[in-house]
Amino acid sequence: xxxxxxxxxxxxxxxxxxxxxxxxxxxxxxxxxxxxxxxxxxxxxxxxxxxxxxxxxxxxxxxxxxxxxxxxxxxxxxxxxxxxxxxxxxxxxxxxxxxxxxxxxxxxxxxxxxxxxxxxxxxxxxxxxxxxxxxxxxxxxxxxxxxxxxxxxxxxxxxxxxxxxxxxxxxxxxxxxxxxxxxxxxxxxxxxxxxxxxxxxxxxxxxxxxxxxxxxxxxxxxxxxxxxxxxxxxxxxxxxxxxxxxxxxxxxxxxxxxxxxxxxxxxxxxxxxxxxxxxxxxxxxxxxxxxxxxxxxxxxxxxxxxxxxxxxxxxxxxxxxxxxxxxxxxxxxxxxxxxxxxxxxxxxxxxxxxxxxxxxxxxxxxxxxxxxxxxxxxxxxxxxxxxxxxxxxxxxxxxxxxxxxxxxxxxxxxxxxxxxxxxxxxxxxxxxxxxxxxxxxxxxxxxxxxxxxxxxxxxxxxxxxxxxxxxxxxxxxxxxxxxxxxxxxxxxxxxxxxxxxxxxxxxxxxxxxxxxxxxxxxxxxxxxxxxxxxxxxxxxxxxxxxxxxxxxxxxxxxxxxxxxxxxxxxxxxxxxxxxxxxxxxxxxxxxxxxxxxxxxxxxxxxxxxxxxxxxxxxxxxxxxxxxxxxxxxxxxxxxxxxxxxxxxxxxxxxxxxxxxxxxxxxxxxxxxxxxxxxxx
Amino acid sequence: xxxxxxxxxxxxxxxxxxxxxxxxxxxxxxxxxxxxxxxxxxxxxxxxxxxxxxxxxxxxxxxxxxxxxxxxxxxxxxxxxxxxxxxxxxxxxxxxxxxxxxxxxxxxxxxxxxxxxxxxxxxxxxxxxxxxxxxxxxxxxxxxxxxxxxxxxxxxxxxxxxxxxxxxxxxxxxxxxxxxxxxxxxxxxxxxxxxxxxxxxxxxxxxxxxxxxxxxxxxxxxxxxxxxxxxxxxxxxxxxxxxxxxxxxxxxxxxxxxxxxxxxxxxxxxxxxxxxxxxxxxxxxxxxxxxxxxxxxx
Numbered sequence: 001x002x003x004x005x006x007x008x009x010x011x012x013x014x015x016x017x018x019x020x021x022x023x024x025x026x027x028x029x030x031x032x033x034x035x036x037x038x039x040x041x042x043x044x045x046x047x048x049x050x051x052x053x054x055x056x057x058x059x060x061x062x063x064x065x066x067x068x069x070x071x072x073x074x075x076x077x078x079x080x081x082x083x084x085x086x087x088x089x090x091x092x093x094x095x096x097x098x099x100x101x102x103x104x105x106x107x108x109x110x111x112x113x114x115x116x117x118x119x120x121x122x123x124x125x126x127x128x129x130x131x132x133x134x135x136x137x138x139x140x141x142x143x144x145x146x147x148x149x150x151x152x153x154x155x156x157x158x159x160x161x162x163x164x165x166x167x168x169x170x171x172x173x174x175x176x177x178x179x180x181x182x183x184x185x186x187x188x189x190x191x192x193x194x195x196x197x198x199x200x201x202x203x204x205x206x207x208x209x210x211x212x213x214x215x216x217x218x219x220x221x222x223x224x225x226x227x228x229x230x231x232x233x234x235x236x237x238x239x240x241x242x243x244x245x246x247x248x249x250x251x252x253x254x255x256x257x258x259x260x261x262x263x264x265x266x267x268x269x270x271x272x273x274x275x276x277x278x279x280x281x282x283x284x285x286x287x288x289x290x291x292x293x294x295x296x297x298x299x300x301x302x303x304x305x306x307x308x309x310x311x312x313x314x315x316x317x318x319x320x321x322x323x324x325x326x327x328x329x330x331x332x333x334x335x336x337x338x339x340x341x342x343x344x345x346x347x348x349x350x351x352x353x354x355x356x357x358x359x360x361x362x363x364x365x366x367x368x369x370x371x372x373x374x375x376x377x378x379x380x381x382x383x384x385x386x387x388x389x390x391x392x393x394x395x396x397x398x399x400x401x402x403x404x405x406x407x408x409x410x411x412x413x414x415x416x417x418x419x420x421x422x423x424x425x426x427x428x429x430x431x432x433x434x435x436x437x438x439x440x441x442x443x444x445x446x447x448x449x450x451x452x453x454x455x456x457x458x459x460x461x462x463x464x465x466x467x468x469x470x471x472x473x474x475x476x477x478x479x480x481x482x483x484x485x486x487x488x489x490x491x492x493x494x495x496x497x498x499x500x501x502x503x504x505x506x507x508x509x510x511x512x513x514x515x516x517x518x519x520x521x522x523x524x525x526x527x528x529x530x531x532x533x534x535x536x537x538x539x540x541x542x543x544x545x546x547x548x549x550x551x552x553x554x555x556x557x558x559x560x561x562x563x564x565x566x567x568x569x570x571x572x573x574x575x576x577x578x579x580x581x582x583x584x585x586x587x588x589x590x591x592x593x594x595x596x597x598x599x600x601x602x603x604x605x606x607x608x609x610x611x612x613x614x615x616x617x618x619x620x621x622x623x624x625x626x627x628x629x630x631x632x633x634x635x636x637x638x639x640x641x642x643x644x645x646x647x648x649x650x651x652x653x654x655x656x657x658x659x660x661x662x663x664x665x666x667x668x669x670x671x672x673x674x675x676x677x678x679x680x
Numbered sequence: 681x682x683x684x685x686x687x688x689x690x691x692x693x694x695x696x697x698x699x700x701x702x703x704x705x706x707x708x709x710x711x712x713x714x715x716x717x718x719x720x721x722x723x724x725x726x727x728x729x730x731x732x733x734x735x736x737x738x739x740x741x742x743x744x745x746x747x748x749x750x751x752x753x754x755x756x757x758x759x760x761x762x763x764x765x766x767x768x769x770x771x772x773x774x775x776x777x778x779x780x781x782x783x784x785x786x787x788x789x790x791x792x793x794x795x796x797x798x799x800x801x802x803x804x805x806x807x808x809x810x811x812x813x814x815x816x817x818x819x820x821x822x823x824x825x826x827x828x829x830x831x832x833x834x835x836x837x838x839x840x841x842x843x844x845x846x847x848x849x850x851x852x853x854x855x856x857x858x859x860x861x862x863x864x865x866x867x868x869x870x871x872x873x874x875x876x877x878x879x880x881x882x883x884x885x886x887x888x889x890x891x892x893x894x895x896x897x898x899x900x901x902x903x904x905x906x907x908x909x910x911x912x913x914x915x916x917x918x919x920x921x922x923x924x925x926x927x928x929x930x931x932x933x934x935x936x937x938x939x940x941x942x943x944x945x946x947x948x949x950x951x952x953x954x955x956x957x958x959x960x961x962x963x964x965x966x967x968x969x970x971x972x973x974x975x976x977x978x
Binding site: 010013014017087088089090091092093095096097098099100101103291292293 | 691722725728729730731732747748749750752753755756757759761762763764776779780781
């Protein structure tokens with residue numbers, strides 16, 4: 001036997017020895033997997049569902065069992081597979097065996113993986129087979145008897161198992177990295193949890209801060225996207241999402257949109273392979289560098305602890321910045337405290353010697369400093385200039401903003417310049433106002449790339465600078481072609497018009513008059529391009545377009561005034577919407593109207609009279625008449641309106657609304673605005 | 681041959697071995713002495729390829745040991761801790777070693793177990809400490825390695841079993857030209873078993889000598905003089921101690937036996953007998969000669 005074959009045979013021997021050693025755990029994992037996954041599949045099968053009496057309870061139970069059955073063994077399994085990293089007597093025995101580190105590492109890694117993660121593969125296959133068989137032999141319907149048959153359940157199941165498989169794989173690999181750095185099982189388990197959250201939270205925090213700097217948008221979706229991508233904890237959300245989707249399938253029927261599985265996209269698969277390889281390389285490096293004699297101490301490879309400490313501090317700090325940035329002026333303080341607490345937790349788990357405490361504090365402070373540096377870097381550089389769109393119109397094929405498609409190069413250039421100018425201090429303009437609407441942009445560059453951007457825009461805010469992105473559109477000569485075409489199409493439909501905060505349906509008998517009026521006035525205004533219009537929003541069914549009605553469309557406004565006179569409108573046929581901060585509420589068989597009152601008009605006669613008519617009790621109390629008026633500013637107030645004053649209140653608010661439409665010009669009068677709304 | 685060259689090993693702030701040099705010839709039974717924390721276990725773990733040195737080089741027959749599967753195939757450590765095998769039977773423990781050591785001899789194992797008569801199908805967790813030691817030793821010897829390292833291996837063995845185990849190891853050494861390094865803080869164990877001894881103290885080798893040479897070079901002569909002599913009365917003799925006890929004068933001197941006796945007899949003592957020295961006594965005198973307090977060392 002050659003020396004080389006001797007070493008090879010010992011690798012195999014050691015691998016089988018480790019698998020044999022973990023055989024009890026292997027059996028346990030198999031049982032848990034068999035309990036969790038195939039049973040879950042069976043529970044989804046209507047043909048076999050008679051086996052269970054309460055589908056929902058069983059589904060919930062199995063979901064919990066499934067996650068517990070899969071995740072805990074993956075973490076515990078890694079801890080058990082690397083028990084010689086945490087037990088001194090074993091580290092001597094294993095360390096003295098005639099194996100190179102490379103052989104030992106791969107044997108340990110593979111044996112643990114085979115024992116703890118691999119059982120999910122046959123169990124997943126069994127489950128998918130059950131689902132596939134169900135599809136052919138039984139009719140699989142959702143709980144709602146009228147709904148369609150659930151399609152392709154086996155494919156959904158297969159994607160689910162693949163997701164679970166990736167979650168488990170990463171839970172195992174991450175635990176391997178952490179346990180290689182720890183000398184005690186408890187510290188390894190705790191740091192695994194911290195690392196499992198720290199990694200996706202850091203990624204989510206960076207993505208969130210970047211998005212915030214680039215668009216001013218609510219960053220929670222960017223945070224969640226980055227967080228959800230990263231296994232194991234992040235991707236566990238995906239598993240939860242799929243399970244919820246499956247339960248929804250069973251209960252409410254086939255949704256319009258099928259579930260978008262992360263793990264079926266090649267780009268994610270590639271990213272997971274790279275990430276897994278990086279983590280395994282880290283585990284190998286740490287295992288090789290760690291000192292055997294540190295077995296039994298909490299941390300056996302200190303650099304790992306410092307990295308976890310920094311990473312978790314960054315994760316918590318950036319996450320808190322993301323969550324509080326647009327909500328409170330003390331967001332930095334909150335983030336600072338959160339990051340410091342995370343650092344303290346790390347130190348308490350480690351509880352090192354005095355001199356190490358200082359290092360830990362430095363790591364925590366470094367993590368905090370790094371977090372703020374990242375945040376301010378993104379913010380001050382406007383996400384490295386990504387906030388802005390190119391100003392050279394010749395680089396575009398088209399640009400669509402607020403559903404308006406621009407193709408004229410000069411118009412695009414003009415729009416891009418105005419937009420870039422208005423968003424230069426985007427986040428400062430937004431301030432601590434978490435309520436904003438969005439401007440959706442899509443543009444195609446001359447090299448054929450289509451890009452989509454969204455920006456936050458304040459729709460109503462007190463004491464805040466306000467700039468309406470949409471107004472920029474009306475300044476363009478070619479504005480309107482797109483709307484004109486749509487306007488033509490809409491003449492035959494039921495139309496409602498939303499003017500600022502008011503929404504009213506145009507009665508059928510008035511539709512033609514309305515369209516001819518607005519067409520005439522728009523044609524007069526945009527002589528240069530007779531297809532252009534101001535802004536109004538025409539709404540019918542699911543088909544929504546936005547237009548601007550300019551102040552000088554006097555006839556159109558007058559027509560709307562008449563239609564919008566609620567006193568003359570049949571409540572049963574009037575669809576009323578209160579629109580505030582992009583949050584629309586519909587009231588069937590009820591009427592509402594709202595109006596914005598510019599800051600400078602707060603003390604005008606109408607407002608003074610309105611306040612006199614209201615009950616001087618801003619508290620919510622039960623009144624028989626159930627008539628209230630709502631004031632929206634920095635906060636929302638509700639006033640009871642005495643019965644005898646109801647009609648006059650409606651009249652005044654209607655008048656205010658009309659004034660609002662007539663006078664509002666954001667370009668020339670960017671004053672602070674309060675919004676009043678009255679509801680009956 | 682085992683060779684340590686300028687080896688330093690530190691545990692954080694504590695230095696276990698510092699610029700340590702040692703050579704242990706093949707076929708030698710080497711005894712490592714020292715107090716707890718002297719560095720004995722560290723030295724054995726470095727030798728077994730478990731610990732990596734911070735600096736310096738450790739070789740066995742010219743090959744470095746750490747992360748070297750080929751070199752480690754020739755060595756086996758019997759640790760002072762055996763609880764890791766508690767879940768195994770003796771047969772499973774044998775199979776464990778047999779898996780990794782290609783020269784493992786079932787025959788030898790049977791032969792040795794016939795001496796100690798340990799139950800092969802009972803879990804080691806149910807064994808006494810001494811039985812576990814025996815189990816580890818018979819597996820270690822049966823592995824047929826060229827080097828056997830024993831860390832406090834005789835702890836917990838009763839005198840008769842200790843003697844049996846020692847005999848097993850000595851037989852294995854004779855049969856296979858095995859090199860044995862054993863650590864202990866018990867001088868008697870080392871004296872009975874080893875041919876070379878080293879004394880570790882705070883990570884340094886204070887003392888490293890062949891036991892025969894050591895014993896042959898230091899003598900205790902019991903004499904009776906009319907008057908208690910002084911060191912100066914024996915010119916040319918390296919006298920470590922002269923004391924009077926029970927009417928006799930005990931002279932501890934270094935040098936050859938004949939020369940020592942000749943120079944003492946030249947002073948015409950009425951009685952002059954050569955008394956054998958125990959290793960403990962030799963150590964005491966040697967260390968005192970080096971100005972060490974023996975209580976610190978042993």
